[in-house]
Amino acid sequence: MCTVCGCGTSSVEGKDRHSHEGRHGHAHDHDHPHDHAHSHDHGHSHDAGHGHDHPAHEHAPAAIDFGAGPAGVHVGGLSQDRIVKIERDILSKNNCHANENRARLAQAGTFALNFVSSPGSGKTSLLVRAISELKDRLPIAVIEGDQQTSNDAERIRATGAPAVQINTGQGCHLDAHMVGHGLDQLKLAGGGLLFIENVGNLVCPAAFDLGEAHKIVVLSVTEGEDKPLKYPEMFAASDLLLLNKADLLPHLDFDVGVCLANALKINPDLQTLIVSAKSGEGMSAFYAWLEGRAARHARAASNLATAKQDR
């Protein structure tokens, strides 16, 4: 993981692979005099046992309190331990990139969806079918996330849709920064859709906002009805569940009702559709969901723009 720009070892197709040799080699030649004379008389004591409890910090995010060191003041030139208050969410950087992506997508008038699932649930097949059947009605672009290979992007491109492959290398999920690089490579058409196919992983992608309008979790009927209970975070973070490979149901002991009940226990607001990317069953319901949500999203965006103009 590169700690300089946060891009991990990921590479975006068509761009030079980031190479940060000597990743922590940047010299810090800052010459801060640190001679602010204000003394803060906080009665802070930081003893080794870390028994300090700071009741109700009222610092704004990233508020830094220089004067709170053990001696109350910081004197230039003297090496002294000091306490720096940070109060920052570790995901704040990702969320910041996600908000940038969201603003870019809104400006382009693009409705973005983040597809998450375990490996092998049929995400790519689902996207290939959806693109083939929707491309005459809507412009669609795709960002593909995998640890290695550009096989999925090639499958998507065979449908005629533009696709960018992001290889996360060691990474187990796409983050908003990678998707931002992906957006640089795509020409987004107004009123179109962006499908982001996340790395096949039912755990980590749940925590990373990419700037999408909705997460869609894909589960296949060959996986077991209790997946929503085993991996609750992903089902809690998603707005739609696509239960895929429905064509196989006659050959399995999979209980659709139990599976959906488990999912709804985790997330009562989750919408659920039963589909098959192979036979096409249920896909028209998915398209209706897509178009309805995209229209609602566009309306909300234009209302927001009008409200801003009026102000």
Place this chain on the structure above:
Amino acid sequence: MHEMALTGSLVELIEEEGRKQGFTRVRVVQLEIGAMGSVDPEAIRFCFDAIARGAIVEGARLDIVVVPGEGWCLDCAKSVPVVERFGPCPECGRHHVQVTSGEDMRVKELEVE
């Protein structure tokens, strides 16, 4: 596994703060991790040792405070402790509990020189 990425962001955030504030060494990092945040403190520790190498946090002590989960039970209409995400309310046994705290993961403060 995403603890690796999170720990990377943590170290990056501290380096950034170091550049801004001119400290070059960190002795103690105090982290607050919500019990409901789907992050394993032990995994963070493991990743931290690996990622901190060569950075200004190398050798720093990691103090992790786990913030217990709390939720609002819709049926009891009050705050209740939550130990398991989407688990039942400890009082009424029903599953209508919305997690209200214990999901965050933040750097509280640093002891630096």
